[in-house]
Amino acid sequence: MSLMEVRNLEMTYSDEDVATPVLRGLTFKITKGEFVTIMGPSGSGKSTLLHILGLLERQSGGEYFFEDKQTGEYSEDEVARLRNKKLGFVFQSFNLLPRTTVLENVKLPLLYSGIKEEMWNSMARKAIDAVGLSHRLDFEPSQLSGGEKQRVAIARALVNNPEVIFADEPTGNLDSKSGEIVMEIIQKLHNEMGHTVILITHESYTAEYAERIIRLRDGLVESDTKVLNRRTGKLFQK
Amino acid sequence: MSLYHAIKISLAGLKTNKMRSALTILGIVIGVTAIIMVVSLGQGAKDLILGQIQGIGARTIGIIPGRQPKGPTDVLATLTASLKERDLVALGRKENVPHAADIMPIVFGSETAYYEGETYRPTIFGGTELMADIYDAYPERGRNITADDVRGSADVVVLGQTVVDKLSPDHDLFGERIKIKGRNFLVIGILPKKGGASFINFDEMALMPYTTAQNYIFGIKHFNRIAMRADSEANVSSTVEDVKTTLRELHGITDPDKDDFGVETQADALKTVGTILNTLTVFLAMVAAISLVVGGVGIMNIMLVSVTDRTREIGLRKALGATNKNILTQFLLEAIILTGVGGIVGILLGAGLSFAISLVISNVFGLAWNFTFPIGAAFLGIIISTIVGLIFGLYPARKAAAKSPIEALRYE
Numbered sequence: 091m092s093l094m095e096v097r098n099l100e101m102t103y104s105d106e107d108v109a110t111p112v113l114r115g116l117t118f119k120i121t122k123g124e125f126v127t128i129m130g131p132s133g134s135g136k137s138t139l140l141h142i143l144g145l146l147e148r149q150s151g152g153e154y155f156f157e158d159k160q161t162g163e164y165s166e167d168e169v170a171r172l173r174n175k176k177l178g179f180v181f182q183s184f185n186l187l188p189r190t191t192v193l194e195n196v197k198l199p200l201l202y203s204g205i206k207e208e209m210w211n212s213m214a215r216k217a218i219d220a221v222g223l224s225h226r227l228d229f230e231p232s233q234l235s236g237g238e239k240q241r242v243a244i245a246r247a248l249v250n251n252p253e254v255i256f257a258d259e260p261t262g263n264l265d266s267k268s269g270e271i272v273m274e275i276i277q278k279l280h281n282e283m284g285h286t287v288i289l290i291t292h293e294s295y296t297a298e299y300a301e302r303i304i305r306l307r308d309g310l311v312e313s314d315t316k317v318l319n320r321r322t323g324k325l326f327q328k
Numbered sequence: 329m330s331l332y333h334a335i336k337i338s339l340a341g342l343k344t345n346k347m348r349s350a351l352t353i354l355g356i357v358i359g360v361t362a363i364i365m366v367v368s369l370g371q372g373a374k375d376l377i378l379g380q381i382q383g384i385g386a387r388t389i390g391i392i393p394g395r396q397p398k399g400p401t402d403v404l405a406t407l408t409a410s411l412k413e414r415d416l417v418a419l420g421r422k423e424n425v426p427h428a429a430d431i432m433p434i435v436f437g438s439e440t441a442y443y444e445g446e447t448y449r450p451t452i453f454g455g456t457e458l459m460a461d462i463y464d465a466y467p468e469r470g471r472n473i474t475a476d477d478v479r480g481s482a483d484v485v486v487l488g489q490t491v492v493d494k495l496s497p498d499h500d501l502f503g504e505r506i507k508i509k510g511r512n513f514l515v516i517g518i519l520p521k522k523g524g525a526s527f528i529n530f531d532e533m534a535l536m537p538y539t540t541a542q543n544y545i546f547g548i549k550h551f552n553r554i555a556m557r558a559d560s561e562a563n564v565s566s567t568v569e570d571v572k573t574t575l576r577e578l579h580g581i582t583d584p585d586k587d588d589f590g591v592e593t594q595a596d597a598l599k600t601v602g603t604i605l606n607t608l609t610v611f612l613a614m615v616a617a618i619s620l621v622v623g624g625v626g627i628m629n630i631m632l633v634s635v636t637d638r639t640r641e642i643g644l645r646k647a648l649g650a651t652n653k654n655i656l657t658q659f660l661l662e663a664i665i666l667t668g669v670g671g672i673v674g675i676l677l678g679a680g681l682s683f684a685i686s687l688v689i690s691n692v693f694g695l696a697w698n699f700t701f702p703i704g705a706a707f708l709g710i711i712i713s714t715i716v717g718l719i720f721g722l723y724p725a726r727k728a729a730a731k732s733p734i735e736a737l738r739y740e
Contacts, residue, residue, distance in 0.1 A: 147734045171649065173647060174648065174650075175649070181737065185737065187344075189344040190340070198644075202645075202648065202651070203649065
């Protein structure tokens with residue numbers, strides 16, 4: 091059973107009289123537990139694809155099934171609930187709340203989750219522990235390094251124990267050493283906790299962690315190949 | 329998400345922008361402060377003025393000559409010489425007005441007084457020996473006018489402090505003679521200083537027997553007023569009716585609309601003054617309330633800036649699972665909390681300032697001024713400022729909720 095499936099997915103941005111096609115008919119499936127990297131030159135539509143898969147944006151054409159249900163059938167509130175329960179996001183620019191501690195930042199998704207407040211602290215601490223930042227609980231983002239900020243963002247994406255983690259160029263703003271640490275953490279989450287990971291990158295060292303690479307060009311799938319994870323030697327098997 | 333968490337989120341949002349939050353509520357604070365001060369000081373002024381009217385005595389009835397105006401457009405209130413000695417005699421009879429305890433004719437007007445080259449124009453107030461008791465105008469030195477003075481049209485005066493100061497800046501006038509209308513008057517008494525805020529200002533008066541004033545000063549046979557006191561407060565209204573019946577009979581009037589006299593009671597005066605002061609207070613409070621609307625526009629302005637400023641935060645919250653309603657609630661609550669806090673601060677500030685002013689008035693000016701905390705206005709202030717927050721916060725909050733998560737996350 092596929093976790094996500096797109097058929098003939100299209101996205102065209104219309105600005106008054108100019109229509110800009112970004113995605114021009116994509117079809118593929120992603121199975122639960124996969125580690126997929128989406129690559130492609132800038133303007134190829136990778137971010138747009140991630141936003142649609144992450145239910146942050148709705149496609150203009152074609153179909154997108156999440157857990158075998160047409161996403162077009164979901165209401166705004168249901169989409170918000172799905173984002174909260176099933177999807178975790180890590181952005182290139184971290185997007186942490188300023189002047190708010192690490193612990194409070196990680197708790198943010200729990201606020202909208204309906205989970206009892208007594209659980210929040212332990213859940214947030216567990217997620218922070220998973221990214222190795224237990225000693226930074228009371229720090230504010232301005233006191234953290236770039237790598238640490240991204241690890242907080244990963245902890246925040248993790249805290250609700252989502253099905254999929256979307257990472258949009260998570261290492262784009264980091265030096266290669268911090269980037270490696272961040273990627274190792276994502277790798278660990280995938281291996282040990284079984285999260286499906288969908289990663290956008292244009293850096294080859296980041297792509298080395300993937301088990302499947304979808305290459306986009308001009309809004310179309312150029313190639314979709316299963317690869318050997320060059321770090322672990324593990325090939326994803328269905 | 330529970331309201332408790334929603335409030336917590338909004339409070340955290342406000343706390344990260346303390347300075348902006350404080351500046352935002354300034355308009356509301358000033359507005360509510362103004363309302364509280366207007367109402368509190370208005371109440372204090374009303375209490376003071378009504379207290380002074382009450383000081384004249386609740387049993388006092390005033391009878392004035394002339395047809396009385398029937399409404400604001402009726403300006404033909406003609407002063408006439410309709411009250412004369414025979415009216416006084418008739419009103420004094422027990423069978424006509426059984427509950428009249430005291431009755432005193434009054435004659436007044438201005439006339440120049442002379443003393444050793446100094447001149448002053450006091451109000452000449454002609455009455456009887458009852459004057460001191462009815463108006464609480466007892467001399468602090470010397471004696472009051474007596475019944476004998478009245479009978480004999482004696483050339484005696486009791487002077488107010490201002491009259492004494494003007495005529496003789498360097499020495500006391502007690503026992504001296506002053507000249508009015510070419511006659512020498514013996515100063516038999518000096519009134520204590522009452523201050524300018526008294527309802528009737530005796531400081532600028534020269535009191536004398538009404539007979540003297542009628543015969544030697546004004547040359548008239550009628551009275552400008554007749555003061556009467558009922559034997560008890562309960563009998564004031566029946567006495568008013570008795571007075572009207574007696575005078576109509578005496579003047580041959582059958583239609584009450586053609587009365588050539590008027591009757592005032594202290595209750596009427598209290599009611600009139602009270603109504604004027606209440607209207608004034610409400611009017612001023614409404615002017616102050618306009619500033620709350622201005623404050624609300626200020627809140628909306630800052631909230632709109634804040635929404636644009638926090639576009640990333642809104643997008644992030646949505647990406648993490650906040651619904652449109654969550655975002656709307658957060659920003660609406662921020663506005664309401666701001667205005668609510670502004671309201672509370674305004675009430676405290678307004679009450680504090682009113683209290684300080686009441687201390688100054690009572691200690692520096694020596695007036696019987698009481699501080700009152702206007703509970704109603706405070707309650708209203710909180711409610712109005714919260715409603716202002718709700719109304720002016722709604723538009724920015726809706727704008728925030730309508731942001732698409734992607735647009736918000738892309739925003740730099």
